[in-house]
Amino acid sequence: MQTPVYDFARKYADSGAVRMHMPGHKGKALLGCEPLDLTEIAGADSLFEASGILAQSEANAGSLFGCRTLYSAEGSSLCIRAMLYLALLHAADTGRPPVIAAARNVHKAFLTAAKLLGFTIRLLPQQRGMSYLSGALTDAALESCLSGENPPAALYLTSPDYLGNLCDIRKAAEFCRAHDMLLLVDQAHGAYLHFLPQTLHAADLGADLCCDSAHKTLPVLTGGAYLHIADSAPEICKSRAKEAMALFASTSPSYLILESLDLCNRYLSAGYPERLRAFLERVQAMRAALSASGWALCGDEPMKLTLRPKPRGYHGQQLAELMQQAGIFCEFADPDHLVLMLTPENPERDLCRVQEFLCKLPQLAPLPEADLPALSPAPELRPRELLFANTETLPVSECIGRICAGLTLSCPPAVPIVLCGERITEKAVQHMTYYGITHCTVVK
Ligand SMILES: Cc1ncc(COP(=O)(O)O)c(C=O)c1O
Structure with missing residues (x-):
């Protein structure tokens, strides 16, 4: 696949050009990456009015994901604000009040968007016994979207959640269609889901708008993310998408991040699904080995290994510390969970070290599981x-x-x-x- 943004930056860096423009490092390599760090010079296009190499690169990404795809150099956080703005534009366009229904486990970017955009949040009730990080979607929770005076303009879900649980996006999409609501998915942890043997990507399963933090699960620099717009999304969400991104973004998107997204297109088109499939088998084997050695696992997201350490006699943070002492750094730990995020870029020796460490860890007396009351269903929030x-x-x-x-x-x-x-x-x-x-x- 072509990589027009990276090619442009590489050629420019190698050309010996006199840089009478930003950035201030002028291509001098203090870190090593400066020669490729650019601004919107002639030929470099402009992210929010893209018509040149950035437009080509975004179209390449879109062809890989099978929908319209926009780049963010400011993470899913930017895409989340943009998605919500687009949903509210649609609401205004169709005479609906600005109400968004959401499962409780929203990332804080959703709340900053609520503060900035002024919409009302209708929270779905939390399922009893579930961690506050989980957003399991029951039929009753879905029905509760309709509890207010007006149906919400959109349903907003976080899937996968931080513990590696996936929502039933197809079911949510059907529900939303039936009630004339948009489905928005914060899929920050799931960029790779489209490339599985059977796609689990929200844009393929019926979400109108969703975002992926490419940097979380693909080889992309931190900050690189995608906003995906499905064919099913209303016209206004398509025509005003760039404007929505620009509304919340810096006017100086990092070209290093954009080049990294550009190069990722080549990475994805050059045998990634096959490598992912092979790696998936390896992770499944690791899951089986851990289960056989007595570890309790949870979550259904293929590339997250979420351990429940209490049956083994450890608190999550205590286990994280022990792993750290052995040079293994996890993504996240709380008293009840320890989350490992894997990608095909983890070499075999990493997996062997993790597996060996965990299988050798002595079984202690199991610790009692958390016994927390379900959080009361919240009223509408503004x-x-x-x-x-x-x-x-x-x-x-x-x-x-x-x-x-x-x-x-x-x-x-x-x-x-x-x-x-x-x-x-x-x-x-x-x-x-x-x-x-x-x-x-x-x-x-
Ligand atoms: C569920 C979820 N949504 C959104 C975000 C924000 O993503 P980003 O860091 O790409 O802005 C995160 C970040 O950790 C996240 O975990």
Whole structure:
């Protein structure tokens, strides 16, 4: 596959051009990558008005994913804001109120979008016994979308979630079609899903709009992401997509990231599905070996290995520390889970080290599983109302009855237990204490 953006940058870097333009490093290699770092000079195109090499490269990506694909050099965070703006444009266009239904396990980018765009969030109830990071989709949860005065303009799901669970996107899409709602999917963890032997990518399963953090699961520099627009999306979402991205983005997208997305097209078109299939078999073998040695696993996303360490006698963070001492760094750990993210770029020796370490870890007396109450279903939330609120940060034990205002969430997982605008209940404080959250920002 052609790589017009990378080729342009390479040729320019090798040409000895006098750089009387940004960036300030002028191509001098302090880090080593500067010669390829560019700005919108003649011939380099312009991301949000693309008609040249960037347009060609985005079209290449779109042909690989089988839909219209736009680049983001600012992660899925940018795409999420753009998707929500597009859904609200459609709502305004069709005379609908700005209401978005969402499963509770939203990433904080969704909440910043709610603050900026002013839409109302209709939260789906959390399933009992599920982690706050999971967004399992029951029929009852779907039906609850319709509980308000007006049906929401869109349903917003996070799939895969941080623990490697996939929502039933087909079912959600059918439901949305039946009720004239758009389906938006934060698929930050799932760029590779389109290339599986049987696609699990949301754009193939009925989502109107979805985003992938290419940098999370493909060999793309941090910040590289895709916004995908399916054929089923309304015309306004297609015609105003670039405008939506530009609304929230820097006017100086990183060319290094764009070149990395460009090169990824070649990577994907040069035997990636076959390599992914072979790697999948290897991961399945590893899963089987871990299960055989007594490890409890959860999640159905093929490239995430999520361990439940308590039956083995360890807390997740304790296991993460032990692994770190052995030079193995996991993606995420909480008391009940440890998440490993794999790609075909992990060499065989990495998998062997992980497998050997885990299989040799002694079985201790199992630890009790979490016994947290289900979080109360929240009413409709309008985070925008809190954008200028006077706030204070207090120990969580002093927050019961107060309205949560804060977005002070660390990443990973950057998923809030209590959403902006929710009243903090005793149950929520139990959850926060369990997950080691000591302070919360509330409305004064
Ligand atoms: C579920 C989910 N959505 C969105 C994001 C934001 O993605 P990005 O870092 O590409 O902006 C993340 C980041 O970790 C995430 O885990």
